[in-house]
Amino acid sequence: MSDDLTQVDAWWRAANYLSAAQIYLLDNPLLQEPLRADHIKPRLLGHWGTSPGLNFVYAHLNRAIRARDLDMIFIAGPGHGGPAVLANAWLEGTYGEVYPEAGHGAEEIRRFVKQFSFPGGVPSHAAPETPGSIHEGGELGYSLMHAHGAAFDNPDLHVACVIGDGEAEAGPLAASWPSIRFVDAARDGAVLPILHLNGYRIAGPTVMGRMDDAALDALFRGHGYAPLFVCGDEPARMHRDMAAALDAAFDSIAAIQRAARDGTATPAETPRWPLIVLRSPKGWTGPERVDGAPVEGTHRAHQIPLPGVKDDPDHLRQLEAWLKSYRPDELFRDGAPAEALRAIAPEGVRRMSANPAANGGRLLRPLDLPALAPAEVEVPAPGAVQASANKALGAWLREVMRANPDNFRLFGPDETESNKLDAVFDVTGRKATGEVRDDDADLAPDGRVMEVLSEHLCQGWLEGYLLTGRHGLFNSYEAFVHIAASMFNQHAKWLRVSGGLAWRAPVASLNYLLTSHVWRQDHNGFSHQDPGFLDHVASKGAEVVRIYLPPDANCLLQVARACLESRDRVNVIVSGKHEESQWLSPEAARAHCEAGLGAWDWASDEVPPDVVMACAGDVPTQETLAAVALLREHLPDLALRVVNVVDLMALQPPPRNADGLDDAGFDALFTTDKPVIFAFHGYPGLIHELTYRRRNHHNFHVHGYSESGTTTTPADMAVRNALDRFHLVLAALRRSGRDDPAAEALAAHCRDRLEAHHDHVRATGTDLPEIRDWRWPG
Numbered sequence: 001m002s003d004d005l006t007q008v009d010a011w012w013r014a015a016n017y018l019s020a021a022q023i024y025l026l027d028n029p030l031l032q033e034p035l036r037a038d039h040i041k042p043r044l045l046g047h048w049g050t051s052p053g054l055n056f057v058y059a060h061l062n063r064a065i066r067a068r069d070l071d072m073i074f075i076a077g078p079g080h081g082g083p084a085v086l087a088n089a090w091l092e093g094t095y096g097e098v099y100p101e102a103g104h105g106a107e108e109i110r111r112f113v114k115q116f117s118f119p120g121g122v123p124s125h126a127a128p129e130t131p132g133s134i135h136e137g138g139e140l141g142y143s144l145m146h147a148h149g150a151a152f153d154n155p156d157l158h159v160a161c162v163i164g165d166g167e168a169e170a171g172p173l174a175a176s177w178p179s180i181r182f183v184d185a186a187r188d189g190a191v192l193p194i195l196h197l198n199g200y201r202i203a204g205p206t207v208m209g210r211m212d213d214a215a216l217d218a219l220f221r222g223h224g225y226a227p228l229f230v231c232g233d234e235p236a237r238m239h240r241d242m243a244a245a246l247d248a249a250f251d252s253i254a255a256i257q258r259a260a261r262d263g264t265a266t267p268a269e270t271p272r273w274p275l276i277v278l279r280s281p282k283g284w285t286g287p288e289r290v291d292g293a294p295v296e297g298t299h300r301a302h303q304i305p306l307p308g309v310k311d312d313p314d315h316l317r318q319l320e321a322w323l324k325s326y327r328p329d330e331l332f333r334d335g336a337p338a339e340a341l342r343a344i345a346p347e348g349v350r351r352m353s354a355n356p357a358a359n360g361g362r363l364l365r366p367l368d369l370p371a372l373a374p375a376e377v378e379v380p381a382p383g384a385v386q387a388s389a390n391k392a393l394g395a396w397l398r399e400v401m402r403a404n405p406d407n408f409r410l411f412g413p414d415e416t417e418s419n420k421l422d423a424v425f426d427v428t429g430r431k432a433t434g435e436v437r438d439d440d441a442d443l444a445p446d447g448r449v450m451e452v453l454s455e456h457l458c459q460g461w462l463e464g465y466l467l468t469g470r471h472g473l474f475n476s477y478e479a480f481v482h483i484a485a486s487m488f489n490q491h492a493k494w495l496r497v498s499g500g501l502a503w504r505a506p507v508a509s510l511n512y513l514l515t516s517h518v519w520r521q522d523h524n525g526f527s528h529q530d531p532g533f534l535d536h537v538a539s540k541g542a543e544v545v546r547i548y549l550p551p552d553a554n555c556l557l558q559v560a561r562a563c564l565e566s567r568d569r570v571n572v573i574v575s576g577k578h579e580e581s582q583w584l585s586p587e588a589a590r591a592h593c594e595a596g597l598g599a600w601d602w603a604s605d606e607v608p609p610d611v612v613m614a615c616a617g618d619v620p621t622q623e624t625l626a627a628v629a630l631l632r633e634h635l636p637d638l639a640l641r642v643v644n645v646v647d648l649m650a651l652q653p654p655p656r657n658a659d660g661l662d663d664a665g666f667d668a669l670f671t672t673d674k675p676v677i678f679a680f681h682g683y684p685g686l687i688h689e690l691t692y693r694r695r696n697h698h699n700f701h702v703h704g705y706s707e708s709g710t711t712t713t714p715a716d717m718a719v720r721n722a723l724d725r726f727h728l729v730l731a732a733l734r735r736s737g738r739d740d741p742a743a744e745a746l747a748a749h750c751r752d753r754l755e756a757h758h759d760h761v762r763a764t765g766t767d768l769p770e771i772r773d774w775r776w777p778g
Contacts, residue, residue, distance in 0.1 A: 001236050001239055001240070004063060004067075004243075005063075005236075005239045005240065005243060007063075007340075007344040008059045008060055008062075008063050008239055008243070008344075009059075009235065009239060010330070010331060010340070010341055010344075011059040011062065011091065011341060011344060011345075012052075012055050012056055012059040012235075013326040013327065013331060014087075014091055014326070014328075014331040014332070014337060014341055015055035015058065015059065015084060015087040015088055015091060016051065016052050016055050016087075016285055016326055017323060017326040017328050017331065018083075018086075018087035018090060018091070018113070019048070019051040019052070019055060019083035019084050019087045020048060020051075020083075020286070020322065020323060021113045021323065022046065022083045022086065022087070022112075022113050022116035022117075023041075023044060023045070023046035023047075023048060023083060023116065023117075023304065024040055024041060024044065024306075024309065024319060025039055025040065025041065025113050025114070026038075026039055026040060026041045026042075026114055027039045027110060027114070029109050029110050029112075029113040029114075029335075030109065030328055030332050030335065031320065031323060031324060031328060034320070035316060035319065035320040035323075036316075037309075037310055037311070037316060040309050040310045040316070041114075041118065042310070043117075044304045044307065044309070044310075045117035045124065046080065046082070046083055046116060046117050046124050046303070046304070047079070047080035047081075047083070047124060047302060047303050048083070048283055048286055048301060048302075048303065048304065048305055049198060049200070049282040049283045049301040049302040049303070050078040050079075050080065050081050050084070050164055050196070050198065050282075051081065051083045051084040051087075052084075052280070052283065052284040052285050052286070053078075053162075053196045053198055053278065053280050053284060054076055054078065054081050054084035054085070054162055054196070055084045055087065055088065056238070056242065056278075056280065056284075057160070057162055057194055057196070057242075057278065058074060058084065058085075058088045058352070060239075060242045060243060060246055061074065061160050061246070061352065062344070062345060062346055062352075063243065063246075063344075064246050064247070064250055065346045065350055065352070066344070066346055066350075068250060069350065070158050070250070070350070071156045071157050071158060071350070071355070071357075072157070072158040072159070072160055072350075072352055072355065073132065073134065073150065073157065073158075073159055073160070073352055073355045073357050073358045073468075074088075074132060074160050074162075074352040074353075075134065075135045075143050075146060075147050075150075075159060075160065075161040075162065076126050076133075076135065076137050076143070076162055077135070077137055077140070077142075077143030077144070077161060077162055077163045077164055077167045077173075078137065078162065078163075078164030078166070078167060078196065079125070079137055079138060079139075079140050079164065079166070079167065080124045080125060080137070080138075081125070081126060081137055081162075081164075082116070082122070082123060082124045082125045082126050082127070082130065082137075083116060083124070085126040085130055085132065085133060085353075086112075086116065086122070086126075086130060088352075088353060089130060089131045089132055089353035090102075090103070090104075090109075090112055091337050091341065091345065092345050092346070092351040092352075092353045092354065093342070093345070093351075094131045094132065094351055094353035094354040095112065095131055095353070096108065097131075097354070098131050098503050102115060104335060104336035104337070105334070105335045105336065106334060106335035107335070108335060109332075109335040109336075110335075123138075125137045125138040127497065128494050128497040128498040128501060128504060129497065129501065131353045131354065131358075131359075131503075132351075132352050132353030132354065132355065132358045133358060134146060134150065134357075134358050134360070134464065134467040134468065135147075135464075136490060136494060138490070139486060139487075139490050140164070140166065140167040140170045140173070141167060141170030141171065141172035141173040141176075141456070142172055142173070142456075142460050142463075142487065142490075143161050143162070143163055143167065143173070144161055144163060144173055144176035144177070144179060144191070144193060145172065145176045145179060145456065145457050145460025145461055145463075145464065146161075146460055146463055146464035146467070147159040147161035147191045147193070147464060148176070148179040148180075148182065148183065148191050148460075148461055148464060149460060149461035149462060149463060149464020149465040149466075149467075149468070150189070150191075150357065150464040150465070150467070150468040151183060151188050151189035151190060151191050151464075152182075152183075152188050152189075152409065152450075152461065152464075152465055152470075153187060153188060153406045153407065153409070153465075153470060154188065154189040154357065154468060155186075155187055155188060155189055155257075156189065157189035157190075157357055157468075158189060158190050158191075158192065158250075158253070159189060159190070159191045159192070160192050160194065160352075161191055161192065161193050161194065162194045162196050163193055163194065163195050163196065164196055164198075165195065165196065165197045165198065165199065165206040165207075165208045165209045166200075166201040166202075166206050168195060168206070168207075168208050169206060169207055169208075171456070172454075172456035172457070172460065172487075175454045175456060175457055176456075176457065176460070177220070177223040177225075178223060178224070178433070179191070179457065179461070180223070180224055180225065180270075180273045181224060181270055181433035181434065182431050182433060182450060182452070182461075183273070184260070184431070184445060184446050185256050185257050185259075185260035185261070185265070185271060186257075186260040186261050186265075186446070187406070187446060190253045190256075190257065190273070191273070192249055192250075192253070192273075192274060192275070192276070193225075193275045193276070194275075194276045194278055195208070195216075195275065195276070195277045195278065196278050196280070197209045197277060197278065197279045197280075198279075198280055198281060198282035198283075198284070199279075199281075199282055199297070200282050200298065200299040200301075200302060201299070201302070202299065202302045202303070203299050203302075204299060205299075213229055213231070213277070216229075216277055217229075220275055220277075221272075224270055224272060224273070225272060225273055225274065225275040226252065226272040226273065226274050226275070227274075227275050227276075227277055228245040228248060228249060228274060228275070228276045228277070229245075229276075229277045229279070230242045230245050230276060230277070230278045230279070231277075231278075231279035231280075232279070232280070233280060233281050233284065233297070235285075238280065242278070245276050246276070248274065249274035249276060252272075252273070252274045253273070253274065256271040256273065259271075270433070270434055281296050281297035281301075282296070282297055282298065282299070282301045282302065283295060283296045283297070283298075283300075283301020283302075283305055284296065284297075285325070285326075286301055286305050286322060287305050287306060287318055287322055290305060290306055290315070290318065306318055306319050306322070356469075357468045357469065358467075358468070359503070359504060359505055360466065360467045360468040360469035360470075360505075360507050361469065361504065361505025361506045361507045361567075362469070362505045363468070363469030364469045364470075364505065364506070364507060364508060365407055365469075366565075367400065367403075367404050367407065367408060367471050367564055367565075368403040368404055369400065369403070369561060369564060369565070370396070370399040370400060370402075370403055372396060372557045372558070372561060372586070373586070374395070374396075374399070375392050375393070375395040375396035375399075375557055376392065376553070376554055376557060376586040377392055377552075377553045377554055377582050377586075378585075379552075379554065379582045379583065379584060379585045379586075379588075381778050382583045382584070382600075382602055382603070382776055382778065383581045383582070383583060383625070383775055383776025383778060384582075384775075384776075384778070385581070385582040386579045386580065386581060386582065387552075387553050387579055387580070387582050388420050388553070388577060388578060388579050388580070389550065389552055389553035389555075389556040389575050389576065389577075389580070389618070390419055390420035390421060390513075390515055390556070390575055390576070390577040391420040391423070391553075391577075392553040392554075392556065392557060393420075393421065393513075393553070393556050393557060393560055393575070394420055394421035394422060394423040394424060395423045396557055396560065396561075397410065397421060397423070397424050397473070397560075398423040398424045398426050398427050400564070401424055401427045401428055401448060402427045404471070405448075407470050407471055408448075408470065408471045408472060409448045409449070409450055409462075409465060409470070409472045410424060410448070410449045410450065410472065410473055410475070411450045411458040411459070411461055411462045411472055411473070411474045411475075412450075412451060412458055412474060412475040412476055413451065413452070413453050413454070413455065413458065413476060413477070413480075414451050414452075414453055415451075415475070415476075415477065415516070416430070416449055416451060416475070417442075418516070418577070419475055419513075419515045419516065419577050420515075420577045421475060422442070424449060425442040425449070428444065428446075428447050428448040428449060429442045429443050429444030429446075429447035429449065430442055430443050430444070430447045430449045430450075430451050431444070431445075431446075431447040431448065431449065431450055431451070432444055432445045432447060455476060455480060455481060455483040455484040456483065456484055456487065458474055458476070458484075459474055459484040459487045459488070459510075460487065462474050462510065463487070463491055463510065466507050466508050466509075466510060467507055469507065469508075470508065471508040471564060472508075472511070473511045473512075473513060473564075474510070474511065474512050474513070475512075475513040475514075475515060476512065476513070476514060476515075477514075477515070477516045477528065478514040478515065478516060478517040478518060478530070478531060478533065478574065479516075479518070479521065479527070479528045479529060479530040480528075481512065481514055481533050482530065482532070482533055482536075485533060485536050488510075488536070488537065488570065489536070489540070491510055491570065492537075492540040492544050492545060492570050493540075495510075495544045495568050495569065495570065496540070496541075496543060496544050498568070499543070499544070499568050506567035506568045507567065507568060508564075508566075508567060509563060509564075509566040509567060509568065509569040509570065509571050510569075510570045510571070511560075511563045511564065511570075511571045511573070512570070512571065512572045512573065513560075513573050513575065514533065514572060514573065514574045514575075515574075515575055515576065515577050516528070516577060517531065517574055517575075517576055517681070518530060518531045518681070518682075518705055518709070518717075519576070519617075519618075519619035519681070519714065519717055519718065519723075520576050520577075520578055520619070520714055520717075521709075521717075523711060524711070525709065525710055525711035525712075526709040526710050526711070529705070529709035529717070530705075531574075531681055531682035531683060531704075531705050532682070532683060533572070534547055534572065534574070534648070534681075534682045534683075534686060535682065535683055535685070535686050537570065537572050538648070538649070538686055538689070538690065540570070541656070541657075542649045542652055542656065542657035542658070542659065542660065543658075544568070544569055544570060545569065545570045545571075545572070545649065546563075546566075546569055546570075546571045546572070546647060546648075546649055547572045547574075547647070547648040547649055548563070548571065548572065548573045548574070548646055548647060548648070549573075549574050549616045549617045549618075549645065549646060549648060549681055550573065550575055550593070550618070550646055551583055551584075551615070551617070551618050551621040551644055551646070552580070552581070552582045552583045552584060552589070552618065552621075553582055554582070554584050554585065554586050554588075554589035554590075555584060555589045555592060555593055555646055556573070556575050557586075557589070558589050558590055558592075558593035558594075559573055559593055559646065560573065562593070574617065574681060575618065576618045576619065580618055580622060581622060581625075581775065581776060583600075583621070583625075583776075592644070592646060593646050593647075596645070596646055596647030596650035596659075596661070597643065597644065597645040597646060597647060597650050597651070597661065597669070598643065598644065598669070599641055599642065599643050599669060600642045600643070600644055603625060603628055603640075603642040603776075604640060604641040604642050605639045605640055605641065607639050608639065608671070609639045609640055609641035609671065609674055610638050610639045610640070610674065610736050611638065611639075611640055611641075611674060611675050611676075611677060611732045611735065611736050612640075612641045612643055612669075612670055612671060612674055612675070612676040612677070613627065613628055613640055613641065613642050613643070613677050613679075613728070613732065614642075614643040614644075614645065614670070614676055614677065614678040614679070615642070615643070615644055615645070615678070615679045615680075616644070616645035616646075616648060616678075616679075616680050616681055616687075617679075617680065617681025617682075618681075619681070619714075619718065619723070620679035620680055620681055620703075620704075620723060621644060621679075623679055623718055623723055623724055623725045623728060624642065624677075624679045624725075624728060625642065625776055626725035626771075626774055627677075627679075627725040627726075627728035627729045627732065628640055628642055629776065629777055630725060630726075630729050630746070630750075631729055631732060631746070634742060634745070634746040634749070635738070635742055635743060635746060638732075638736065638738065640732075643669055643670065648686075648690070649690070651666075651687070651690040651691050652690045652691075653666065653693055653694065656693075663694070663695070666694055666695075667694075667695060667696070670694070670696055671696060671699075672695050672696050673696065673699065674696070674699060675699050675701060675732070675735035675736060676696065676699055676700045676701065677701055677703070677728055677731045677732050677735065678700055678701065678702045678703065679703050679704070679723055679728060680702055680703065680704035681704065681705075682704055682705055683704055683705055683706075684702035684703065684704040684705075684706070685702075686704075687700065687702045687704070688700065688702060699735075701731055701735055703721070703722050703723045703727065703728060703731065704721070704723065705721050705723075706721045706722070708720040708721050709721075712761065713761050713765070713766060713767045714767060715757065715761070715767040715768070715771045715772070716757070716761050716767070719754065719757060719758075724754075725771075726750040726751075726753055726754050726757075727750075727754075729746065729747075729750050730747055730750050730751075733746065733747055753768075753770075756768065757771065
């Protein structure tokens with residue numbers, strides 16, 4: 001081999017040694033004495049099978065970085081690839097810079113090896129604790145979309161993304177291959193997918209691992225790639241072939257970007273980006289056979305190839321021979337990489353484990369947020385104006401995109417216009433993925449509105465974009481954001497862990513706008529009616545999540561600005577897109593949203609209340625105020641207080657929510673002994689979960705979605721779930737104990753109007769005019 005490939009091989013051997021040592025060794029990390037059973041961890045946890053392939057790729061990428069001065073980050077898609085990523089970060093010296101106690105040195109390397117999958121240590125994935133990682137890899141399927149999100153608006157960045165063949169079977173990953181069609185070579189960076197086919201999952205062969213090269217070549221050419229194949233098991237030849245493939249790939253990337261940036265590329269032509277298919281044995285360089293059964297190149301190499309080393313002397317001897325086959329005495333000196341090994345690592349921020357893009361908060365620039373005033377709705381009196389909250393938000397987002405042309409993107413399925421955010425198209429188009437035709441609407445090769453009918457892709461791109469130092473917003477139908485619920489879960493956990501790491505700089509928050517929500521899915525029907533994402537989000541705790549239910553346009557604008565200014569959180573905003581009554585002036589909305597919740601004095605009586613009418617959400621607010629108007633008309637002596645909640649998590653008391661309303665404030669607002677009729681956007685149980693520690697919780701009577709839906713009118717959706725004004729009035733009468741003639745007459749009136757509503761809706765297909773055209777009497 002050439003000198004540079006000999007160096008690559010040395011790095012590969014060192015990384016393989018450290019990967020295996022992390023899985024097995026409690027002590028004696030460099031085999032400076034004969035290996036004994038007491039040097040072995042009591043519980044062998046981790047996965048060997050994918051590590052040698054990841055180390056092989058990493059070593060060769062380092063050669064390319066040095067030769068070409070590339071700005072590159074590394075994404076390890078295979079599950080449980082942690083040993084390899086950790087090993088390379090340690091070899092590069094980054095790990096010791098972040099964690100000096102586990103860096104270079106005799107005692108430090110012992111700690112580094114011991115901590116892997118060990119109590120008080122680090123997990124077996126490339127977790128937030130791992131320098132250089134923006135992708136954990138514990139849940140399969142998201143690596144390629146994270147890689148592309150990182151590349152958007154990052155023109156100098158190269159993202160090397162290793163995809164395991166087991167991961168390639170995941171639905172989100174299968175949907176990710178067309179992501180290259182969303183890359184603008186003139187303004188974006190480049191993603192190099194490296195499909196690592198080692199042939200097996202945990203117990204059986206993988207689909208792509210059993211496909212021949214011709215089939216794979218046809219598949220990826222169909223997706224628009226130019227595949228390069230590196231296949232075999234003989235190290236010297238594989239080193240030569242991998243070096244040649246990477247040189248060809250980076251030459252191709254440079255040519256594509258040069259043509260796009262100097263204007264010589266054909267505008268309508270989608271370039272063929274390179275992709276490498278690497279076939280190598282599972283558990284490559286590990287034990288070939290154990291107890292007479294083949295291991296290397298089979299599913300038995302997936303986890304612990306030598307499971308009995310603690311108790312079986314033959315396994316212990318085999319482990320020692322395996323580790324010594326890497327010749328650690330040549331690779332390490334005094335608990336550190338040998339000088340020759342350190343000399344071949346990239347330097348400074350060119351190390352993939354130290355690249356600032358993988359600690360995106362270091363690169364984060366605050367958004368230039370325009371004034372809200374031009375988008376705000378003038379509200380001369382509560383309920384006097386009808387407007388679409390989302391339309392107002394769209395007008396403001398247009399200016400956000402205008403002011404931040406390389407730092408903010410809007411992501412979502414094909415509903416930007418339907419969701420009333422189409423004002424953004426005054427500034428930028430939808431990202432075109434091929435030819436732009438004359439009859440296409442709002443389509444542009446350099447568009448920054450990322451529309452694709454995959455919630456997984458939308459969220460994955462946004463996560464990669466955020467974690468490398470930018471900002472964005474994901475808008476989705478409320479019912480279908482559940483598709484990406486597991487991705488939310490992983491991101492929220494990432495933020496919780498990274499928030500406790502001083503070296504991880506805060507990143508922009510992941511912001512959701514959930515619209516086309518449960519109460520206005522009357523035409524799509526039951527399948528589109530599910531507000532349960534809020535329950536899932538709330539379970540992650542106020543430390544990392546916020547849930548906002550703005551009742552009108554001006555509150556939505558206030559909330560949206562706060563979300564875009566926030567850091568290290570997941571923010572969920574639920575807002576309807578239809579025209580609705582507007583309640584608060586811009587000034588009142590600002591004060592209300594800063595408080596998070598509060599009494600609306602203009603809708604409340606000045607005396608202590610007999611009943612508190614609470615609401616959270618646009619439709620619940622409308623129905624609550626309609627109920628209050630009915631109660632005031634028929635029972636003027638019944639004292640009412642209207643409480644509106646914008647920040648749902650503010651209901652949760654300290655210390656569970658450090659920013660929650662304290663008990664004194666909660667008691668002053670909701671009283672300590674009066675009934676609270678709470679109209680809520682989602683499932684009622686969530687309000688009880690957030691308030692169960694409060695003194696007056698036993699008096700909370702929550703009306704929300706009760707899984708009763710169909711294709712029907714807007715008002716009938718509320719009636720079916722007892723969220724409508726008439727049911728709220730009946731609840732207030734029942735809980736207040738009023739049984740006088742006036743109360744009985746009002747109850748009879750409500751039951752009568754519910755019957756009339758039932759008959760009218762089924763006869764005409766529309767809501768009663770008195771409901772449809774209702775306005776706050778003021």
